[in-house]
Amino acid sequence: MFKKLTTPAKIQDFLDSFPRNMEKKGMTCMSPRRVLREKKMHCYEGALTAALAFWLLGEEPLLLDLRANKTDFDHVLALYKRNGYWGAISKTNYATLRFRDPVYKTIRELALSYFHEYFVNETGRKSLRECSLRPLDLRKFGTDWPTAEEELYDIATALDDAPHQLLLPVINRRFIRPADKMERRAGRLIEWKKSDPRT
Numbered sequence: 001m002f003k004k005l006t007t008p009a010k011i012q013d014f015l016d017s018f019p020r021n022m023e024k025k026g027m028t029c030m031s032p033r034r035v036l037r038e039k040k041m042h043c044y045e046g047a048l049t050a051a052l053a054f055w056l057l058g059e060e061p062l063l064l065d066l067r068a069n070k071t072d073f074d075h076v077l078a079l080y081k082r083n084g085y086w087g088a089i090s091k092t093n094y095a096t097l098r099f100r101d102p103v104y105k106t107i108r109e110l111a112l113s114y115f116h117e118y119f120v121n122e123t124g125r126k127s128l129r130e131c132s133l134r135p136l137d138l139r140k141f142g143t144d145w146p147t148a149e150e151e152l153y154d155i156a157t158a159l160d161d162a163p164h165q166l167l168l169p170v171i172n173r174r175f176i177r178p179a180d181k182m183e184r185r186a187g188r189l190i191e192w193k194k195s196d197p198r199t
Contacts, residue, residue: 046091050078124178
């Protein structure tokens with residue numbers, strides 16, 4: 001299955017073909033093997049799966065954590081690089097926070113590309129605050145994680161505990177404009193409903 005995933009675009013299309021894991025039976029941190037068996041994934045599980053696809057291509061399996069404030073959820077990306085520029089693979093249920101082409105010179109620049117659309121839909125308040133200071137290289141966790149049957153909480157914890165850099169200049173916080181009605185309407189677009197039995 002992974003042999004067909006030879007480009008970032010193909011990896012993203014593969015992730016997009018899976019329903020969103022709504023964790024109806026409790027929190028999960030599934031390995032790529034379990035994701036393939038269960039036929040669903042959320043952002044962290046999607047990032048692991050994409051990172052594995054890159055690793056099988058001979059590239060570094062890298063994750064980046066986008067950290068939100070307490071009103072919103074964090075988001076996890078798989079990173080890739082082409083000709084010195086960063087891009088990202090992203091599994092999400094929404095119209096925003098998706099794939100990024102390799103046009104960003106730095107990781108901070110890439111993370112900031114998510115700032116405008118990263119908001120709490122009920123209030124429109126933009127919630128992205130930090131990103132990982134450096135990508136997390138999954139090779140440090142050995143070779144068992146892609147096929148593990150247990151929940152991969154250790155990788156999730158390492159990602160969360162890693163040093164992060166502030167994206168929002170505190171001095172300019174008062175100038176941040178909430179998403180307007182049109183943006184919030186677009187923000188309500190979803191790919192998979194929780195009532196769908198496949199999620």
